[in-house]
Amino acid sequence: MSMFRELFETIFAHREIATVVEVGVESGQVSSLYADLGATVHCVEPAPGDELRAVLTEDPRLNLAEGLSPVALGDLPVADLYVLDGDHNYAVVREELAWLMKNAPEAVIVLHDVLWPCGRRDFYYQPSPVPAEDTHPATKDGPTVWHDDITPAGFVGDGAYTVAQHAGGPRNGVLTAVEDALDGSGGGWRLAIVPAVFGFGVLVRKGAPGAAEIFEALRPLTSSPLLAAMENNRIALYTRVLQLQYEAKARTDDADRLAETVTAQQREIAGLRSELDRARAENATGRQELQRLREASAPPAVQDPELGEAVSHLGRALSARIRKNPGRSRPAR
Numbered sequence: 119m120s121m122f123r124e125l126f127e128t129i130f131a132h133r134e135i136a137t138v139v140e141v142g143v144e145s146g147q148v149s150s151l152y153a154d155l156g157a158t159v160h161c162v163e164p165a166p167g168d169e170l171r172a173v174l175t176e177d178p179r180l181n182l183a184e185g186l187s188p189v190a191l192g193d194l195p196v197a198d199l200y201v202l203d204g205d206h207n208y209a210v211v212r213e214e215l216a217w218l219m220k221n222a223p224e225a226v227i228v229l230h231d232v233l234w235p236c237g238r239r240d241f242y243y244q245p246s247p248v249p250a251e252d253t254h255p256a257t258k259d260g261p262t263v264w265h266d267d268i269t270p271a272g273f274v275g276d277g278a279y280t281v282a283q284h285a286g287g288p289r290n291g292v293l294t295a296v297e298d299a300l301d302g303s304g305g306g307w308r309l310a311i312v313p314a315v316f317g318f319g320v321l322v323r324k325g326a327p328g329a330a331e332i333f334e335a336l337r338p339l340t341s342s343p344l345l346a347a348m349e350n351n352r353i354a355l356y357t358r359v360l361q362l363q364y365e366a367k368a369r370t371d372d373a374d375r376l377a378e379t380v381t382a383q384q385r386e387i388a389g390l391r392s393e394l395d396r397a398r399a400e401n402a403t404g405r406q407e408l409q410r411l412r413e414a415s416a417p418p419a420v421q422d423p424e425l426g427e428a429v430s431h432l433g434r435a436l437s438a439r440i441r442k443n444p445g446r447s448r449p450a451r
């Protein structure tokens with residue numbers, strides 16, 4: 119909402135605003151904007167985190183109202199400006215507007231997210247307090263403008279919210295809730311939309327202080343086809359970026375899985391190698407043992423001293439005879 123500062127400046131310039139109720143605060147980064155423009159701010163948030171508590175504790179102009187809108191609204195002073203940016207679904211917004219039109223009919227009501235993707239499709243913050251009979255079948259996937267079906271590569275809540283599976287039809291989406299509230303008001307209220315950053319709606323009762331001046335001052339933006347075309351273009355690019363981010367993450371996950379498989383296989387190969395080394399070492403030891411056993415079981419060389427002596431005696435006698443009768447060394451035929 120911080121990029122809407124100039125729009126809030128316009129509203130504050132044409133209407134005395136002493137008290138603001140901000141519904142849906144998240145981190146509290148925008149709350150001080152209203153205080154800087156001169157208001158006391160009541161910040162309605164069902165589950166304030168540490169960051170929000172720290173922001174609100176530091177700034178005495180900001181007051182935490184821990185709870186769910188619209189129930190929490192009744193415990194707060196009636197404000198001059200309500201900024202509705204909480205649970206973006208038909209049931210909650212319709213109830214918020216019913217409460218405000220009845221209890222704060224002079225207030226300026228600003229609604230964020232009156233255009234795509236919440237305008238005609240319910241979003242349900244989790245855990246959702248909306249009774250099942252007031253919700254549409256919902257999913258964790260999200261919408262995109264690139265095709266009709268919702269997709270995990272779309273505008274997803276990552277656990278923070280789910281979205282209605284189908285857009286359009288009765289009782290579906292923030293803008294549908296506003297239109298039904300306008301119809302129910304008997305024509306006493308007026309809506310104008312600045313078609314930027316998901317849609318900035320301004321709802322004021324005709325004749326309320328500053329109403330005509332605010333609508334007149336915002337008219338260059340609320341009636342700008344150029345701004346609407348740029349918002350459509352921005353959303354087309356934005357959802358394309360979401361899709362690319364999803365695909366990049368899927369590829370990174372694939373690469374991580376592949377790296378894990380390679381590491382596991384390398385570990386397995388290392389294990390098999392050391393098993394092979396062990397088997398080779400065992401084999402070598404076995405061979406050595408076999409060799410030792412073979413050598414140990416070979417028959418000893420024959421050692422008969424008498425036979426040896428007889429052989430060398432025979433050798434000497436033969437040599438002597440050859441020396442005496444060299445020509446008769448061969449027996450006569």
Ligand SMILES: C[S@@+](CC[C@H](N)C(=O)[O-])C[C@H]1O[C@@H](n2cnc3c(N)ncnc32)[C@H](O)[C@@H]1O
Nearest residue numbers: 119142143144148162163186187203204205243
């Ligand atoms: C889109 S964020 C608000 C962002 C904030 N306005 C900003 O501009 O930074 C919506 C917030 O509404 C809160 N929320 C959801 N349901 C709510 C409810 N019924 N009443 C009040 N806040 C609600 C969520 O917890 C979430 O922090």
